Amino acid sequence: MDEQRERRPGPGGPPWWNWAPWGPWTPWNPAPEEGGGRRLPWLTTLALTAFVQIGSSFAEHGQLDRVELNPFARLLLFLATAVLLLRHRHPVLVAYATAAVTLVYIGAGFPYGPIFLAVAVSCFAAVVAGHRRAAWGAVGMLWGGHLLIAHWLYRWLPPGGDEVVRSWGEELVVAVWVVAIVAVSELGRLRREQWAKERAERAQAAKRRADEERLRMARELHDVLAHSISVINVQAGMGLALLDSDPEQARTALTTIKAASKEALGEVRQVLDTLRAPGDAPRAPAPGLDRLPELVEQAKSTGLTVDVTTEGTRTKVPPGTDLAAFRIVQEALTNVVRHSGSRHARVLVHYEPAALTLRVDDDGPATGADAGGSGNGLAGMRERAAALDGTIEAGPRPDGGFRVTAVLPLPPGGGGPKARTAPREDQ
Structure with missing residues (x-):
């Protein structure tokens, strides 16, 4: 499936403005295999939004060195989960959008918490839809951005007066989290392909x-x-x-x-x-x-x-x-x-x-x-x-x-x- 999505622009291929290394996509006109005909996942998105908002309030109590949640933080949390409503129709766009919103949230100094769940769900949807490179690119962007924020840019970012260099051991935890996301996503993709194969064999x-x-x-x-x-x-x-x-x-x-x-x-x-x-x-x-x-x-x-x-x-x-x-x-x-x-x-x-x-x-x-x-x-x-x-x-x-x-x-x-x-x- 990846090979089919990696066609570069040329005669008979997608125009250059719809091409990217992770595969061709058009946010306003999704392909059928990307879920263009599926219903929007309202219930799961609402449940995730509520969980992230409430869970972030609990996570805030144990992180006194971070900026308190304010209306801007609530807006970022809402955007990170609301965009998941389109994860079946535009999985590539949603994966990068959730990663970008999460980086802004972390860079603003707000507490770590369930917002990372939005990234996990969007990457899972991208991998299952066949956009493996898009999911890897999104988690890689999030991880690389976190490294920059935690080890080099923290001096100029909130909270003010933060001069403590974070331990590199914490990055190991992040790496394990990233690998877990990719592994679970790949497992879901393989399982879906197996179901599709079984349905085709029965038919x-x-x-x-x-x-x-x-x-x-x-x-x-x-x-x-x-x-x-x-x-x-x-x-x-x-x-x-x-x-x-x-x-x-x-x-x-x-x-x-x-x-x-x-x-x-x-x-x-x-x-x-x-x-x-x-x-x-x-x-x-x-x-x-x-x-x-x-x-x-x-x-x-x-x-x-x-x-x-x-x-x-x-x-x-x-x-x-x-x-x-x-x-x-x-x-x-x-x-x-x-x-x-x-x-x-x-x-x-x-x-x-x-x-x-x-x-x-x-x-x-x-x-x-x-x-x-x-x-x-x-x-x-x-x-x-x-x-x-x-x-x-x-x-x-x-x-x-x-x-x-x-x-x-x-x-x-x-x-x-x-x-x-x-x-x-x-x-």
Whole structure:
């Protein structure tokens, strides 16, 4: 922060009349980071003013060699604390002002006392606001001025007739006081920066969770709509082609379109309900491998024959893995409908103690036609598998056709691995 405030005048920098070694500031137009938008600290300033005025009266009784408090002394005490009202908006100006008023107070021979608290508060505010050099400069000016007054100028300053040279040991006490002010101010600055960092980290974590949730919703909607719209697209084309020659078959196609659209609307509504009310439980259970027969029937309505084979001992699959497995098979069959010339596909579900393997094959060849897809199907499948620490392999088979193989880990005991959102991959 200090480096940002130490820009010297030049092109693009502050004008020369607003520059100083402690950093640029403009008393009549404070920067936002200097507290320009904060409320004035009336209560603390009034409390400090009362404490300094009353405390100075008590301090006066033990310092008979100093000048008694008079209206001028009261005015200086008031000025030293009243200027603290602007310590958040103009910390540099206030730090030097309190130090200067305190020097005048000491030089006038008035008793030592709580007036130094005003300097401590103003320097603390300057350090916390990031003007470390301004705070050091203010306490350094106060200390140097005190040295001059106490050891050289005391002969010409009140009280009159003062010829006693003050001990240099007293300056050690002042030095300790100065170091204490700086140390406490630095501690406050570090603590404030730590709070700001923690707030930024919490905000970043919340943003990351929101991004992950949006990505999950987008992936879910893509998988639901892509499959259903593909079925509707195929059936609509079939219905148009058979509308005149085979009205009964066209009626069947329209019935299939109605069923597919109703199912898609139901699943989209379920996803959107979860999005609107994240704390509520979904009204319907998430789809899983137990709904593979429905996928087979939907594929059959598009003219695609699907053979499902199950190997191994079927075990309880965690809900997240079950949903991912269903969506992967659904997307793979959707791609067969869209992009393959084959009207036959095979689905293998292989259960192992530590993993669930899915394999979807078609005999091809690829049609090369634009089926209106978004091109994110394979990316979505990879994201689902990666979120569960699984893998996806997709590509042409050596004997023709296309194969999609997914391996999803199954943790012991039926618990699910902690899902993480994988970065999107461009296809």
